[in-house]
Amino acid sequence: MKIVFTMQGDGRDGLTDRRFGRAETFLVYNSETDERQLVANTAVDAAMGAGLKAAESIVALGAVALVTGECGVKALHALHRAGVKVYSTDSTTFADALEDLRQGNLREATSA
Numbered sequence: 001m002k003i004v005f006t007m008q009g010d011g012r013d014g015l016t017d018r019r020f021g022r023a024e025t026f027l028v029y030n031s032e033t034d035e036r037q038l039v040a041n042t043a044v045d046a047a048m049g050a051g052l053k054a055a056e057s058i059v060a061l062g063a064v065a066l067v068t069g070e071c072g073v074k075a076l077h078a079l080h081r082a083g084v085k086v087y088s089t090d091s092t093t094f095a096d097a098l099e100d101l102r103q104g105n106l107r108e109a110t111s112a
Helices: 050-060 073-081 094-102
Strands: 002-007 025-030 036-040 065-068 085-088
Touching (some): 002 094, 025 094
Parallel strands (some): 065 085
């Protein structure tokens, strides 16, 4: 299954980004094959609606889950409508966030 993590910069440092819509890069992790793919967030420079545009990208990537710091309400609703689970993390690295997800230590974001 594909899980997307929000990443800083080009993502190669392995540092997560707490922002969802304004994260520069998405790391698409396939939990079945351990494959990783870095994808630029095309919504990062959007004047408005970056979260919704980023949510569309996450759905188009075929993700079943998103791991990020914070996700706005509109984007969260859009992701939930598409069946994507959203998890909040305070981890600063992809490795730590992935381990927290595997251990069940991340809080699932719910719509208000």
